[in-house]
Amino acid sequence: AQTVTQSQPEMSVQEAETVTLSCTYDTSENNYYLFWYKQPPSRQMILVIRQEAYKQQNATENRFSVNFQKAAKSFSLKISDSQLGDTAMYFCAFLTTDSWGKLQFGAGTQVVVTP
Amino acid sequence: GAVVSQHPSRVICKSGTSVKIECRSLDFQATTMFWYRQFPKQSLMLMATSNEGSKATYEQGVEKDKFLINHASLTLSTLTVTSAHPEDSSFYICSAIRGGALETQYFGPGTRLLVL
Numbered sequence: 001a002q003t004v005t006q007s008q009p010e011m012s013v014q015e016a017e018t019v020t021l022s023c024t025y026d027t028s029e030n031n032y033y034l035f036w037y038k039q040p041p042s043r044q045m046i047l048v049i050r051q052e053a054y055k056q057q058n059a060t061e062n063r064f065s066v067n068f069q070k071a072a073k074s075f076s077l078k079i080s081d082s083q084l085g086d087t088a089m090y091f092c093a094f095l096t097t098d099s100w101g102k103l104q105f106g107a108g109t110q111v112v113v114t115p
Numbered sequence: 116g117a118v119v120s121q122h123p124s125r126v127i128c129k130s131g132t133s134v135k136i137e138c139r140s141l142d143f144q145a146t147t148m149f150w151y152r153q154f155p156k157q158s159l160m161l162m163a164t165s166n167e168g169s170k171a172t173y174e175q176g177v178e179k180d181k182f183l184i185n186h187a188s189l190t191l192s193t194l195t196v197t198s199a200h201p202e203d204s205s206f207y208i209c210s211a212i213r214g215g216a217l218e219t220q221y222f223g224p225g226t227r228l229l230v231l
Contacts, residue, residue, distance in 0.1 A: 033218045042224070043153075043206060043208075043224070043225050044222065044224045044225070045159075045208065045210075045222035046222075050218070052218075091158060091159070095217075095218060097217070097218075099217075100147070100164065100217060101147055101149065101164070101212050101217040101218075101220065102149070102161060102164065103149075103159075103161070103220065105158045105159050106158065107157070107158050108157075108158050110156075
């Protein structure tokens, strides 16, 4: 069984600063996807970034980037130039290619961006 | 982009009644939809996988007779909470897969259920 661990329940960051959220996972599979989802106070789940395990290059989406360490089974998210609108719960999620779309979510990290 | 809607966005009902929540893919066909439950400040918990034209597959510990799922068309899945009790109060979220892209899920905005 796969597990996803987010060890930081809450992180606080000032506007314009950088924050890094950690995520580790456990799997015996070789082909899988990793995701970071954002859930703002509206509770709408928003995909932030996606990483395919077969790709060595770390994914980047504007101010959001990941550090994917496959051997260490680590998938951290860096938010640069934090904005007030980044305040949200962030979930790390894992998907194997043979799980028929079933996502495994971590417990989440609440990010609070302060002025 | 792909849009998934849920209706209603919030519902209050009396204990013992049944409540139906709809999940629609507005601009694409979804052969597979998922239903999640989320308690305050917790993660999403997968309840069941809904496949068009077939019976839903429930996760371990989810009562299939209590949470009835019907995926009657390629754009609509419904979750009915039967004989609701206060402990069923939660936030219910659906997601849909577009075509065969199992790695891409589109989430609905969620439905807040309060059972009195």
